[in-house]
Amino acid sequence: MGKQHSNRGALLTSNLPQLQNLIKRDPQAYRDEFLQQWNHFQSIQRIWKLQSDMADDSHHFRELVSFIAQVAQCYPEQTKEFPNELATLLRDNYAGLTPELRRSFMQNLVMLRNKEVITSLDLLRNLFPLLPRTTSSSLRSFIRTTILTDIKTANARTKNHKLNRAVQAMLFGMVEKDMDAEVQGDRGKIRGSSHPDTSTPSTKGVEALWAVLLTKELWKKGIWNDAKSVSIMALGCFHPIAKVQSASLHFFLGEEDEEEESDSEEEGPDIKALQHRRGINKKTRSGDKKLAKAEKIARKKRKENNQEAIPNFPAIQLLHDPQSFGEKLYDGLLRYDKRYSLDHKLLIMQLLSRVMGGHKLCVLGFYTYVMKYLTYHQLRVPLILVSLAQSVHDLTPPDALVPVVRKIAQEFVHPGVGPEVIAAGINAIREICKRQPWCLSEEDGGQELLGDLVEYRKSRDKGVVIAARSLLQLYREVNPGLLKRRERGKGASMGMAAGAQPLPYGHQRATTDIDGLDLLESHLNKIKGEDDGDERMSDDEAGWENWDVESDDESSESEGGWMDVDSDGEQEFDLSDSEDEAPKNIPEEPKQDEPKQPPTLATTKILTPADFALLQELRIKEAQRAVDSGGGSHSKRRLAQLEAHRKATAMTTEDDPSAGIVTEANILGVRKKSKATYEERMASIAKGREGREKFGSSKGKKKKAVMSSSTNKEKGRNKPMMMVRQSSAVRAKKMASIKEKQKRVRAHIERAKKSYH
Template identity: 30%
Template sequence: MSVRNHNQLPNNLPQLQNLIKRDAESYKDEFHQQYQHFISNLEVFKHKPDQYSKTLDELIMFLAQISHCFTKELVDFPQYVKSLLLNYSTTLDPTMRMTMCRALILMRNKGLVPAVDVLELFFQLFRCSDKVLRETLYNYIVSDIQNVNSKHKNAKLNSTLQNFMFDMLKDSNVVAAKKSLDVMIELYRRKVWKDAKTANVISTACFSKVTKIMVAAIKFFLGVDSNDESDSDSDAEDKGSKRNANELLLSHRVGKKTKKRQKRLNRALEVLKKHKKKKKRGELYNFSALHLIHDPQDLSERLFKQLEKCNEYYDVKIMMIDFISRLVGIHQLFLLNFYPYIQKFLQPRTKDVTKVLLFAAQATHDLVPPDLIENLIKTIAYNFITERNSSDAIAVGLNAVKEITARCPHAMTEDLIRDLAQYKNSREKAVSMASRGLIMTVRQLNPSILHKKDRGRITEAMQETELLPYGHPHAKDYLPGAEVLVREKTDSANENGETNEGEDEEFGYIDEVREQNKANEEDEEEDEGEEEVAEKVAEGEEEEEDENNDGWEICSSEEEMDGWSDNDEGWIDVEHSEKEEEVQEMSTVKNKKNKKNKDGINKLQSQKVQISLEEKKKKAQFVSDQKIFSQNDFDKINRALVLKNLDPIQRKRKRDEQALEEEMKERGEILDISTIENIHKKRAHDKDSRLSTVYAGRDEREKFGRSRPKMNPNASKTNKEKKRNKNYMMVKHKLNKKQNKRSFRDKQVALRDALLKKQRTMRK
């Protein structure tokens, strides 16, 4: 008989690991034995680090698992593993390298290794040509830094790692630099390192000589998710869900159609739809990173120099132009050479020309010299808004000019706007709508340069707004529109029956408009009284003339008139009554008054407008100084400002509530491409919209079926109806029979007989 080996612990490491975790002191000798075994194997492994050692692999994981049980004895163990990875990182066997990294991760999770040492080592291991290892380290670094900063920010660790990553971005190894950049972008996206230092470190990567790193940094600032792998995963999930849905529909086609199977299919499709919605992740926008840049002027100038010298692909240049335009527009920078550079891309046949037009509008602001923007607008007008181009190109050009004018009103000249306004009469709806949009924009900013017929009815906002000269600030010491709150207060007081006579005195200004209105009303009453007197006098004269005309004849012929004119040099001496003389005097006085009134109407109106504007300004200033506004107050003020822009002084029709809310949306910092491509025409239906129109047309339509309904709806079905619901295998033998199929000749004969029979019946 063979002697059994009862002590199997030295060879069975998982069992020894389990026992040590339960009672470490009892198995201390076995632990020392395995630790000495590890050191001896380590010395042997250093001579051939490129070969795989199974015993060393198992011993490393064994010691990492029980490291918390013997912390004093295993003080040097993490240092052994780190030295191996540092010295032989590129020559190590991939399996051994992964095992050592997993051992360090395990000890880091137990708090036995400081985070800085492990994370700096892992950043250096990004240089290894092992894709699986790089992905594992990337995920661990991101999750570990997030866990460290979950409860409170660890400023010391963050600053140390950020400085180290800044050095890693300049590393000669492209893969290591790219992975370090991806880590910083992911941490910013997860709001772990969402600070100015991270944004500025990422901005340095925009000047990298490696195109992949430069594009990743620019995409971060443009708000595009640079994680292509996640996009590919989501695409794969979408394809998988579509495939599952198609499989369900295909399986439903086979077999008998029952209500139970249909309900089961609908439930399965709803579950797939919900799962797809959960998996979807919205688009990321990192607009806040643009505001955190310390020196945007220097950054934009350096980027523009790089753009002029670079020989990259067209798509990369477009991304750089987009980034520069956002910097210029948001921070209101002066980059005067950027506008002539972008003009060479403004041709209708240029690739992605709508994006270039968007970038041109994005880079304009009030502080840019109007001459530069005027040349830009003229370039767009000459290249796009011409009769030789298509209607879409003209509409796109008009939309671009509208957005540029909205941001820099001084750039639009009177001759150009009057020329572009003529396109409102175009037969193409896209062109006419774009031209009307441009007219509306100029009408709100500077209506004086428009033709009189294009200015429309005067609104309150048009009276209050005036285009300041170039460079003048638009700062105000009050909140415009705050006078609405005073008006609402007075209205509510009037409804409750309270008097508001002293309200104007409380605010400290004199109601001159009210006095002038009273004076005008008194003048009108006097004029009405004079008119009544004149009418009465005229009626009395007519009565007297009727009495006196009894013995007189009216001269109608020219000869009789000549006879009358021979006496006193052509004059007829007529005696006037006292009433007639009074009427003549009153008419002359009235004519003089009318002339004075006509001359004074314009002065009164202008004075009223000025006084009302001063009133509103004083009320708004008083309310702004004395009150703390709530969100409801801001909503009321915004609504009043919108009504000023929309409603004329003489309002004809009420605006829609939804239209008011849409107009209340402010113009954002980042423009959308839809503002340039806003072409008003009937677009081609996609599948969803086409199906919706099809279903909408079926609502009021009669259902398909037999033309003559059954007399008794509960009657039994015919054999033909029953055959529709039968399985194909049950009726296959009948369909394949030749006697059930007629030849072409038989059909001809049957048609001939039917026509002859019909003809005979018609004769009878």
């Protein structure tokens, strides 16, 4: 029996998959065989620590580790230290391990987590330090996917706050690790090496970069959306490594970073590589088609990326101390101005302006700093003007904006520049004045400047005219007193005559006076009255049952009793359920000498977005009713304005969430259509040929009721001039005498007289 057992052990030792299958079926029966393999693993592990270069035994060692990981849950007492030993072996000897061993060890750790031998936190603690040390792109992608999938699975049903707090603490420590290092700018860096790939473990900023990228990915997937994740990204905005700072800035701006684009699996084709290959290889039609298809896909990908560039407003709102955050951004921008490239400084300026506009902060030094970039020949100047306009709000001191507005007017709006520059300058001033109208005032000479800008509405360029008219319309609404009398318009002049004054600086207008609020109030009262009426009807029907019995048991005085009413019906009833409500079945007519009371709905109810949508529909219905009853041109204009406003609101809420912010299109304004390229002209020609026969003309054939050829007269109209000159009719006219010509003229006159009469 002992010989048979020894033979079986020897057989199973050389066949680990079979032994693994048998152990899973009956762990206790094969306990000795497992202990034999376990001791073998311990001995190899000790040898490995003394001599890490054992490439010959790597295959056997990999199979042995996989075997123990598969059956570890069957012998928890013996293998309780196995995960720690495996993690230590992977961490301490990472550089000496072969790529196959690294992947195998990581996969076994993931399998132990799936079998619940170790927790998610233990797995993540072992994987996070390995991520920046990995040089293989496939292995790095495996680790990244494993981390994201494990955190997503842990938060699938409910938020795993314990795991999230622990992982966020690890990521925060990874970002905070190199915060004391020297600031390294991105000016003059090699653009091609932007991938977070590193060959040495001591490279600074790699751990912080991966922490930022993982936090950004978890936020994008909706797994983390709390303030702690925002704190990690906010700390990354002040990291001394430019890559980490750029990735954090892109998170708040909602844009794709270079590191993310290189790691994305859905990246478009490399057009430059295809064009280079096309120039080397043999020229074929199929190659041209492949290149054109790749360029089309790349253009579509770029268009989608541009459409998704929406600022991350929820993250900006979750900032812990926005004022300190904005001041630190400005201090870094000012201190390291010469170390950062223009693109990097633009990222900081964009985020600073978003924070200032979103939280209504006052970082007054920013307006002084940005003035040196306000020249029409400055690179990326439209984006600089966007950042400037976005930073302004109704609490920004006008004194800080007066020099900025004058600098824009001096640099952009004068006859020495092109119409596109003038339009951009006027649009930028309009966006600033829209947020703070008092940056142009009579005390600072703003009235003369505004008059000069408004005069550009007489320009020949369409973009300049639209920009000047939009500025004129803005001040007709907010402060018509700064405009000349002939420029104020009828509505603004009547408002000033009635005593309307512009809202002073720092004040906000009350929202009780909302156009059409009485319509909403009457509509809600009508709905409430119908609901109350249905309830009263059901109560009355139930109350009329056995009415004679109830009337005998209870006195008429306690129930109100019977009331004597006149036959004419002059007595009015109050059938409401509440004593505080007025009778709804018989509304009272307002007296002629008493004015109508203003609606109190705005002061008694918080209006929701659904209420405002209902209010908009009620306004349109009322305007349509006025038009149908013959309201005139005024009613038609009001209906058109309301419908346009509804369309714009629908586009803002559904298709374009960024419609409320300033973009480069708002600054550049309307531009002339550029001349079509050769490819665009050929595409237009091909589109016009669709649905048409390839050759020949259909004239005289398919367009007639009876198909036939053309007549000789129709053919004569299309003959060349050289053939017509040789005809007998033309030669007879040329050779005709004076008498014949006079005869033809008289005949023509006679025919003309007859046709006239």
